[in-house]
Amino acid sequence: MFEAVLTGLVSVVAWPAVGWLALGVMIGLYFGAVPGLSGLVGMAILLPFTFGMEPVSAFAFLLGMFAVTTTSDTIASVLLGIPGTAASQATILDGYPMAMRGEAARAFGAAFTVSAVGGLLGAVMLGLSIPIVKPLILSFAQPEFFLLGLLGLAMVGSLSGGSMIKGLIAALFGLTLSYVGYSVTGGTPRYWMGMTYLLDGIPLIPIVLGLFALPEVLDLAIRDSSISRVPRDQAKSSMMDGVRDAARNWWLVIRSTAIGVYVGMLPGLGGSIVDWVAYGHVVQSSRDKSQFGKGDVRGVIAPETANNAMKGGALIPTVAFGIPGSASMAILLGALLIQGLQPGPEMLTSNLHITFSMMWTLVIANVAGALLLMVWGNQIAKVTFIRGHLIVPVVCMFVFMGAWLAGNNPGDLASLLIFGLVGYLMKQGGIPRPPLVLGFILGPIMEDALHITMSGYTWADLAQRPISMIILAGVVLTIVIAARANLRQRRSAETKKFGETETWDPHISLFMLGVISAAFVYALVPALSWPDDTGRIPMVTAIPGIALCIVAFIAARRKGGDDVVALPGNVLGRAAYFFLWLSGAGLATVVAGQLVALPLFMGLYILVWGGYKWWVGALYATVGLGFLYVMFDEIVAVIWYPSLIFG
C-alpha cells in the first residue's frame, strides 16, 4: 500500500499531469465563484477533453477542478449571500452577516484555511479508513437514507431561522415542490399543469438563484449602499484574523473533517446534508450560541471544513463500488469507463496507485486553490465596500445566465423570477429559505428511499437495523432540543433570534403562510385519488404542512416582539419596481435574446438606478457583452435563447 501511495503522488506531480491539475484548479476556482456555475457544470464541460488522455492526467484535470469549487464558492456565499453550490447554504448564515459587518476578509481567511486543511485531513482520514469503508458504505441502505434525509431537514428546519415552525413549514414546502413532475416510482406525472417543462420537475438552479440571489441584489439596489454596512475605514479585520480563528478552533476543524468524510461517503445523500450536519453540530456543541446567525466565525469554519473534506469521502463509493455519490461523481464514473477502468475491487488493488493519484490530486488541489484565494482574498473582500449599484448588474447577468444554463429552457427564466419573488417575500416574512432548498434537494432521494423501504422491508426488518434506530433517535433529539430552545427564547427577554432574518413583517408573513398553505392543499387534493406509490408521499408531506401552517397562523396572532417590524410602503414599492426591471430583462430576452437583453439591462440599470453618466453605462454594457460572448458562446458553447427577432 505504501508503494501505491508513493506511486500515486509521483504520477500526479510529474508532467503533464501536474500541468493539467493546475489548469483544472484555475477552472474550478472560476466555476465555484460564479453563481449558477458549479463543479457539476465544470465536470460536464471538461469531460470530453479527457478522451484520449492517459488516466492520471485525465483525473488530475477533472478532480483538480472539482476539488476547489467548494473553496471558491465561499466568495459568493460570503459577499452576496448566494450559495455557491445548492447544498452549501450553511456558510451564508454567518458568512454573509460577517460581510455586512465589514469582516469579509476575516471570513475568507477562516474559510480558505479550513478548506485546505479539511481537504488535506479528509484525504488522510480516508486513506486510513479504506479497510473499513466497504462495510460502512454497504450498511447504509434505503431506510438509512430516508432517515438521514429526515435528520437533515430537522436540523436545517430548527437551525436556520428564528421560528422552528416556520423552518419546518419551509422544509415541507420544499419537499412538496420536489414532487412536481414524474413520480419515479409510479410513472404518473404530478402537478405538471399540462406543461412539458414541468414533467421533469422544477429545475434546482433557477430555484436556488431565485430564492437567494435575487432578494439580495434587490436589497442592494434598494439600499443604494455597499454590501458592508460598516464603512471601509472602520472595518478592522483582515484575512490573518480568519487564519488565527481557524487555528484557535482546531478541534472543531478535526470534528468537521470527520463529519465531511464519513457523511460525504453516503452515496447520493452525503453531499446534500454535510454542511448542515456540520453546522448543526457546532451550534449544538457550543456553550455560547448567541452569535450564531449573526456572524459567528465558527458558523463558517464548520461547514467550510466539512464540504471540502466531503470530496474525498464521495470518491470512495464511486471508485470502489461504482456507486456515484453525486451527479459530479457520476461524471467521474463516466470518465473511468472512458479510460477503460472499472470501478470495483481493482481500484483498491491492482489500480490502487490510480486511486491514490486521485486522492493526491484532491489534496494538492485543495491546498493550491486555498493558497491562490488567500493571495487574492483581501482584494476580493474589498468588493464589499463598492457601491451596490455597480455590483447589481453583473450579478444579475450571472444569475440570468446561470438559470439559463440549467436546461436552456425559457421556463427556467420564469422559474427564476417567480422564485425570486417568493424568496424576497419569505425573507421579509421571516420564513427561512435554506430549509426549502434542502427539502427540494432531498425530496426525490427521500421519496425513492421511502418507497423502496416500504416495498422491500417489513417492520421486523427495520427494527433489526441498529443504524436506522440511532438516526431516528437523532431526529427526535434534534427536534426536542430545538423546541426547548425555542420555548426558552420566547419566555426570556431576549427576542432577537438567530437565523436568516433578524426582523420580519407580520403581514407578509401571513400572506406567505397563506400561499404555502394553498400549495399544500393543491398538492393534497389530487394525491387522494392517485395510486399509493404516487400519492403517498405528497399526502404525508401536505397534511403535516397544513397542520403546521394552522399553528403558525395562531402563533402569528400573538403580539410580536421587537423583531416584528412592518416593511415601509416605499421599500415594497421599490422592490416591485426592481422586479419589473427583471421581468423586462426576461421579456427582452424573449424578443432579442440574451446577447442583447442582458447588456441592455446592465447599461440602463447603471444609468437609471445608479445615476451614472451615459458613457459609464455604455462601457459597462459593452464589457458585459464581451464577457457574455467569450465566456458563454465560445467557451461554454451555450445554446442561446431562440429569440423572436434573431431566431
Add this chain to the structure above:
Amino acid sequence: MARLFKGLAFTLSAALIFAAGTASAQFYKGKRLTVIINYGAGGPTDVEGRLLAKHLARNIPGQPTVIVKNRPGAGGIVGSNFMAEVAKPDGMTIAIFTPPTMSQLLGDPGLRADFSSFEWLAGVGQPQVCYLRKDAGGGIKGPTDLGSIKGFKAAGMRNTSSHDLRLRLALDLLGADYKYVTGYRGLSKVAAGVLQNETQFSCGSVPNFRGRVEPTMVKPGIATTTYYYAPVDSSGKDVKFADLAGIPTFQEFYTKVRGGTPSGIKWDALKVVNNLSTYMLRGSFAPKGTPAAALADLRAAWSKLPNDAAFVAEYSKAFKAPPKIVTAAVAKAHIDSIKSTDPKIVAFLKGFAGTGKKKK
C-alpha cells in the same frame, strides 16, 4: 447520332453525379454540427453519445466542428420534443439519444414528438444481461434456481421503463417467486441495491454489466449471471451476440428451467419490448426536412463507423463490448414498428405497467 446522345447523356450524368458529390462533400466544410443528447452529462447515454459524436465527426465529409449539448429531462422526452418542435432542419443539429420508445408505445401524454417523422441516421444496440445474488432465497446452487427459490427481490427503476417491463415479464414467464421493488434512479443505483443485498436480482446493459456489475459482484463471487435478452427474429429464433457467448439467452434459460419454449401474451409483449429496446438502445436522427445532402453525408459517416478501427477500439475499451450499429433503414424500420404493434399487446402492456389511472 444515337452514340452522340448516349455520350452526352453519360457526360451529363457524370457531371451531375460529380456536382452532387462535390456539393455534398462541401456541405459540412467549415460548419458546426450540434449533437443533442437527451440525458444528463456523465451518464451512460452521454458518455456513449460523446464517444460516437467524436468519431462521427472524423468520418463526415468536410469534418465539421462537433459540439455536444445535453437536453435531459422526463426520461428523454424533453430532448425528443425539442428535436420535433425547436431544432432547425438545416442539417446543423442532430440527435444521439436513448430514444424513449416505450413512451411512444404506451402513449405518454408528455411526448409530442412522433419518432417515425424524424430522419433516422442509425441505431446502436446493446442487450441487457441479468444477474442474481448467490445468497438469494437462502442460497442457490446454480443460476437455474432462479425458477424455484422463494421470496427474492427484483430491482427496477420505473414501472413504465423497458428495463422494468422486461424484468417483470421475464420473471413472470419463469414462474419466479419474487417481489418487485422499483424506484432506483439509474442502473448504477440498481446495482448498488443488489450489492447491498437490499434486492437480489436485476439486469443492466452490457456496458453497465461489464463495467460495474461484473467487477464488483460477479468476479468476487457475490452474484452470478443468469441470462441475457436476445432479440427474437420473425421465426422465433434468438439473434445471439458473439461477445456474450457463454451466457444463455432468455429462451435457452427458460427451456432449462421450465422446459419447452415460452408462449402467450407475456412472451409476445416481451419480444416487442426487447427487440425495440435492444436494437435501438441508442438512436441517431435529424429533424424532419433536413436537406438530402446533409442526410447523405451523415448516413455515410455512420455506415463507416463499424469499420473504423480507432472507433471500435475506443468503444470496446470503454464499454467492454463491440459496437452494434444498425443502418438508417433498419433503425427506421424498428421505429416504424411501434405504430404497427398489435393493439392487444399495447393494451396489455399499459395495464401491466400500471399506467392506467387506478383509484385505491
